[in-house]
Amino acid sequence: MSNENEIKSCPACGGKGKIWTYSGGDCADYYSAGCSNCDLDSSHCDTEKEAIEAWNNQPAREADKARIAELEAKVQELNTTLNMYVADNIEVGQENQELKAKVQELSRIHESEIKELENETFELDELFQQINELQQENQELKTKLERVREEVDKGFQTSSSTYGLDHGVSVMEALSYIEEVLNDA
Numbered sequence: 232m233s234n235e236n237e238i239k240s241c242p243a244c245g246g247k248g249k250i251w252t253y254s255g256g257d258c259a260d261y262y263s264a265g266c267s268n269c270d271l272d273s274s275h276c277d278t279e280k281e282a283i284e285a286w287n288n289q290p291a292r293e294a295d296k297a298r299i300a301e302l303e304a305k306v307q308e309l310n311t312t313l314n315m316y317v318a319d320n321i322e323v324g325q326e327n328q329e330l331k332a333k334v335q336e337l338s339r340i341h342e343s344e345i346k347e348l349e350n351e352t353f354e355l356d357e358l359f360q361q362i363n364e365l366q367q368e369n370q371e372l373k374t375k376l377e378r379v380r381e382e383v384d385k386g387f388q389t390s391s392s393t394y395g396l397d398h399g400v401s402v403m404e405a406l407s408y409i410e411e412v413l414n415d416a
């Protein structure tokens with residue numbers, strides 16, 4: 232068994248390869264290489280070397296071929312699924328990116344709207360302030376006007392009693408009364 236270490240292990244179970252020698256039977260002597268674990272072996276050969284070569288180079292068994300084809304198909308299928316997931320993921324990523332951009336755009340728009348509203352509020356506050364001031368001024372003017380009327384009435388009564396109703400006060404006198412009152416107020 233000089234060549235036993237050249238024997239490959241069993242392709243079916245992984246068991247250690249072994250040489251079988253048959254002699255002294257009814258037929259001619261022959262060699263065979265096979266598995267020490269299961270019953271897989273090579274064809275009958277005339278020499279030990281041929282048996283080892285036959286064993287080492289044996290074509291893959293049909294069952295193995297079928298299994299390999301099945302596994303290759305499975306790998307193909309998984310690759311397709313994986314590619315689909317990758318594509319989906321890319322798509323989702325793109326959608327996510329687009330949504331993020333939209334959110335940013337919306338917050339930017341809202342931010343400027345908020346600023347505009349704040350400015351408008353500020354302007355409104357100023358307007359209210361001005362209205363208040365004008366109302367106050369208006370009130371003061373009304374008071375002044377009231378006093379002017381009183382003074383003018385008083386002037387008319389005085390001049391009427393002094394000079395009689397026909398004369399009244401002259402326009403110049405009335406104006407000077409008004410000016411005086413306005414300056415005092």
Ligand SMILES: [Zn+2]
Pocket residue numbers: 241242243244245246266267268269270271
């Ligand atoms: Zn085996």
